[in-house]
Amino acid sequence: AQTVTQSQPEMSVQEAETVTLSCTYDTSESDYYLFWYKQPPSRQMILVIRQEAYKQQNATENRFSVNFQKAAKSFSLKISDSQLGDAAMYFCALMNYGGSQGNLIFGKGTKLSVKP
């Protein structure tokens, strides 16, 4: 069975500081994708960053970067220079490459607060 675990239900960061959100996963597949989605109060699901498991290089998107540790099955998200607009729920998600199309397995989410 595939699972995604986010062990931090809530996190808080000071504006302009850096915060890291944790995610671990379990899958028996060797090829898969990992994602971080952001969900602000509007409820829209916004893709933050994506990582292909076969790529050793950690993905980065502006202030967002990941620390992908394949052997440890860990996929943490680092947000640098935090902004008030970063406050949201963040979901880590796993999709197997060759499995059921589109079956994103989500973690339970981490609620991030940003203090001015």
Add this chain to the structure above:
Amino acid sequence: DTAVSQTPKYLVTQMGNDKSIKCEQNLGHDTMYWYKQDSKKFLKIMFSYNNKELIINETVPNRFSPKSPDKAHLNLHINSLELGDSAVYFCASSQPRRSGNTIYFGEGSWLTVV
């Protein structure tokens, strides 16, 4: 220019009613999905369609019936609504094996059953 659009955004209805949520994507994707987010914000896939064919059908009551008239549309019809159906329903689409299998979500349809 909305990529994945769904209507209505908000829906309040009584138990026992039948309702539909419509979804359209203009991304040219072959695959569309319905996801459900419950009151605890847990997201789970309900259905997946590829080129109008059902690919994934998770353990969803048969009161829920997806309909895909073409690959750009995937509507969700719900019969005999129950209180437990209250949730946010997300339509999504992707083009497998392109763009890293990224799934693009609509804005969600917030269903409240009273």
